[in-house]
Amino acid sequence: MINKKINSVHEAVEGIKDGMTLMLGGFGLCGIPENSIAELVRLGVKNLTCISNNAGVDDFGLGLLLQGRQIKKMISSYVGENDEFERQMLSGELEVELTPQGTLAEKCRAAQAGFTAFYTPAGYGTEVAEGKEYREFNGKMHILEKAYEADFAFVKAWKGDEAGNLIFKGTARNFNPNMCGAATITVAEVEELVPAGELDPNQIHIPGIFVQRIFQGETYEKRIEQRTVRQR
Amino acid sequence: MLDKNGIAQRIAKEVKDGYYVNLGIGIPTLVANFVRDDIEVEFQSENGVLGMGPFPFEGEEDADIINAGKQTITTLPGASFFDSATSFAMIRGKHVDLTILGAMEVAENGDIANWKIPGKMVKGMGGAMDLVASAENIIVAMMHTNKRGESKLLKQCSLPLTGVGCVKKIVTNMAVLEVTAAGFKLLERAPGVSVDDIIKATEGNLIVEGDIPEMKLS
Numbered sequence: 001m002i003n004k005k006i007n008s009v010h011e012a013v014e015g016i017k018d019g020m021t022l023m024l025g026g027f028g029l030c031g032i033p034e035n036s037i038a039e040l041v042r043l044g045v046k047n048l049t050c051i052s053n054n055a056g057v058d059d060f061g062l063g064l065l066l067q068g069r070q071i072k073k074m075i076s077s078y079v080g081e082n083d084e085f086e087r088q089m090l091s092g093e094l095e096v097e098l099t100p101q102g103t104l105a106e107k108c109r110a111a112q113a114g115f116t117a118f119y120t121p122a123g124y125g126t127e128v129a130e131g132k133e134y135r136e137f138n139g140k141m142h143i144l145e146k147a148y149e150a151d152f153a154f155v156k157a158w159k160g161d162e163a164g165n166l167i168f169k170g171t172a173r174n175f176n177p178n179m180c181g182a183a184t185i186t187v188a189e190v191e192e193l194v195p196a197g198e199l200d201p202n203q204i205h206i207p208g209i210f211v212q213r214i215f216q217g218e219t220y221e222k223r224i225e226q227r228t229v230r231q232r
Numbered sequence: 233m234l235d236k237n238g239i240a241q242r243i244a245k246e247v248k249d250g251y252y253v254n255l256g257i258g259i260p261t262l263v264a265n266f267v268r269d270d271i272e273v274e275f276q277s278e279n280g281v282l283g284m285g286p287f288p289f290e291g292e293e294d295a296d297i298i299n300a301g302k303q304t305i306t307t308l309p310g311a312s313f314f315d316s317a318t319s320f321a322m323i324r325g326k327h328v329d330l331t332i333l334g335a336m337e338v339a340e341n342g343d344i345a346n347w348k349i350p351g352k353m354v355k356g357m358g359g360a361m362d363l364v365a366s367a368e369n370i371i372v373a374m375m376h377t378n379k380r381g382e383s384k385l386l387k388q389c390s391l392p393l394t395g396v397g398c399v400k401k402i403v404t405n406m407a408v409l410e411v412t413a414a415g416f417k418l419l420e421r422a423p424g425v426s427v428d429d430i431i432k433a434t435e436g437n438l439i440v441e442g443d444i445p446e447m448k449l450s
Contacts, residue, residue, distance in 0.1 A: 027279040027280070027300075027302075028298065028302040029295075029302075030295065030302070076356060077356050078356035078357070079355055079356050080356070086353050090353070098354065098356045100358075101278060101320065101358050101359035102278075102319075102320030102324060102361075103361075103362065104316075105315070105320055106317055106320065109317040120324065121324075122361045122362040123365065124365060124396065125343075125395065125396035125397075126361060126393045126396075128357075128361060158296075168315075169296050170294065170296035170297040170313055171279050171281050171296065171297055171299075171313060172296040173313055173315050174280050174316050175316045176315070177315040177317075178316055178317045223295070224293060224295045224298075224304060225298070226298070226302045226303040227293055228287045228304050229287050229288055229289060229290040229292075229293060229304070230287045230289060231289075231290075232289050232290070
């Protein structure tokens with residue numbers, strides 16, 4: 001067994017420098033790498049480019065990195081629910097690259113799978129297509145999208161083992177599996193880290209080969225963005 | 233004239249047995265409330281769930297189980313979870329049978345604008361561009377006119393586009409229309425709405441052929 005276990009969240013961010021490009025899993029606040037984000041805040045690295053479907057809320061998720069003006073550029077599909085984000089974007093402090101959600105996921109998966117680029121119909125004829133190559137296939141127009149190039153990917157899984165194998169839970173899966181192995185170094189944080197051999201190989205969602213570092217997060221707040229319930 | 237629930241109720245009649253359906257945020261979300269209970273339908277949410285159920289009972293919310301609107305939800309028997317790339321493989325690969333979404337403007341050639349208003353804070357397109365570019369069966373749920381009474385069914389969209397030539401059918405508070413090569417073809421009118429009312433409220437080319445029946449909601 002090749003052991004990927006690290007002993008603390010400090011080791012998770014080892015090697016991170018100003019100006020690097022990071023991928024961060026999660027959809028809204030669901031399935032975000034809470035512990036890694038907190039450590040990036042403590043580390044105080046600046047000028048980061050962050051690839052993440054959303055940008056958190058003012059006081060949680062990537063909103064915490066925005067508060068400390070650690071992000072230079074945000075690559076996302078949807079960035080509502082964040083006043084500080086809006087302020088920095090409108091003042092020009094923060095660069096924003098909006099990308100269709102399916103294209104964002106595929107640009108991660110392409111990087112993971114060793115594809116340099118791919119054609120998609122999403123965004124053809126819109127401002128997303130500006131400056132991009134396009135081509136017709138089977139009578140339909142497609143635009144050429146390139147795989148992301150990132151230094152670190154921070155993902156969050158439910159369970160993991162020391163070999164780096166990961167199992168996700170519910171919709172907290174989202175972009176996390178697509179980002180594993182899509183950056184030079186993938187750091188996985190899990191709610192429960194077990195010795196190799198304890199997870200059923202049949203149930204693994206992401207094999208450990210895609211993960212370089214794994215640790216058990218100290219705590220998880222798992223904040224709910226929109227609590228919706230029905231009456232009994 | 234229909235209200236938002238009326239629009240959702242009329243669209244629900246387009247949902248057929250055995251359909252996988254993606255519902256957008258807003259009026260489309262209401263459609264689930266009106267789908268006949270004697271047919272089997274599975275709702276997909278693009279953040280990674282197929283077989284979405286109703287909101288959980290109080291105290292049973294799970295932060296790890298949400299829909300694309302970030303609301304806590306439940307799942308039904310037969311449900312599955314998957315990653316974002318797989319989710320859009322279902323959409324781009326045309327495995328989802330019906331997509332229902334809202335719009336700010338639709339043009340007579342099927343162009344749709346629903347993500348950006350210049351001068352206002354841009355929140356992003358989310359999955360809308362992937363959905364409209366790939367889905368073959370798209371129904372747009374929208375109000376026929378804006379708050380100032382101006383038509384939202386136009387010759388050409390004025391807002392930044394989400395997709396080109398992709399809308400096939402539109403259900404508004406006034407009418408059901410089909411997008412054809414020649415423009416908006418009027419299929420049905422809402423209760424209490426005349427063909428003249430619809431002509432006045434439609435800027436794009438409107439095709440009216442023969443008697444236009446009143447919508448049946450149930």
